[in-house]
Amino acid sequence: MAMPQMDPAKLQLVQELEIEMMSDMYNRLVTACHRKCIPLKYHEPELGKGESVCLDRCVAKYLDVHERIGKKLSNMSQGESEDLTKVNIPEKK
Amino acid sequence: MTTPGEMSEADQIKTFKDFLTQYNKLSELCFNDCVHDFTSRKLRSSEDKCTVNCMEKYLRTNQRVSQRFHEFQMIANENMLALAQKSPN
Numbered sequence: 406m407a408m409p410q411m412d413p414a415k416l417q418l419v420q421e422l423e424i425e426m427m428s429d430m431y432n433r434l435v436t437a438c439h440r441k442c443i444p445l446k447y448h449e450p451e452l453g454k455g456e457s458v459c460l461d462r463c464v465a466k467y468l469d470v471h472e473r474i475g476k477k478l479s480n481m482s483q484g485e486s487e488d489l490t491k492v493n494i495p496e497k498k
Numbered sequence: 499m500t501t502p503g504e505m506s507e508a509d510q511i512k513t514f515k516d517f518l519t520q521y522n523k524l525s526e527l528c529f530n531d532c533v534h535d536f537t538s539r540k541l542r543s544s545e546d547k548c549t550v551n552c553m554e555k556y557l558r559t560n561q562r563v564s565q566r567f568h569e570f571q572m573i574a575n576e577n578m579l580a581l582a583q584k585s586p587n
Binding site for chain 2: 438445452468
């Protein structure tokens with residue numbers, strides 16, 4: 406999962422970037438699922454049952470899409486760089 | 499490094515920044531969703547109620563999404579660990 410042979414300073418930079426990207430993704434996830442699952446009429450402060458179930462599914466689907474797109478993107482960029490250099494493929498599930 | 503249980507200054511600033519960002523976002527969201535009438539200078543009681551409900555509901559939404567998100571994170575981490583143990587390189 407982590408990139409091999411990298412000096413600690415660079416590794417930390419990569420890790421910070423990863424955390425930042427994660428929290429950005431999380432914020433987008435909350436915004437998207439809130440928009441899709443919570444009706445604009447705020448009659449009560451509690452989450453309704455339907456709303457809760459919708460949120461659960463929304464999170465699962467969002468992360469699914471996130472993973473799929475990630476795979477597609479890395480496939481695409483791998484295809485591009487494959488002709489230039491033989492890099493070891495970063496293993497990612 | 500910091501002592502456990504204590505945040506570094508940078509972390510505290512980051513937390514504060516996140517809080518302010520969240521605050522602004524919440525104001526924007528609930529204002530847009532709840533306040534439509536500008537025939538009066540004052541917030542109507544229905545608007546006031548709506549904004550308060552909006553805020554509380556959003557926070558609950560965030561809480562629930564956070565729970566699910568962390569569950570998925572845990573599973574993903576476990577899968578990654580299992581994969582790493584199977585093929586050490």
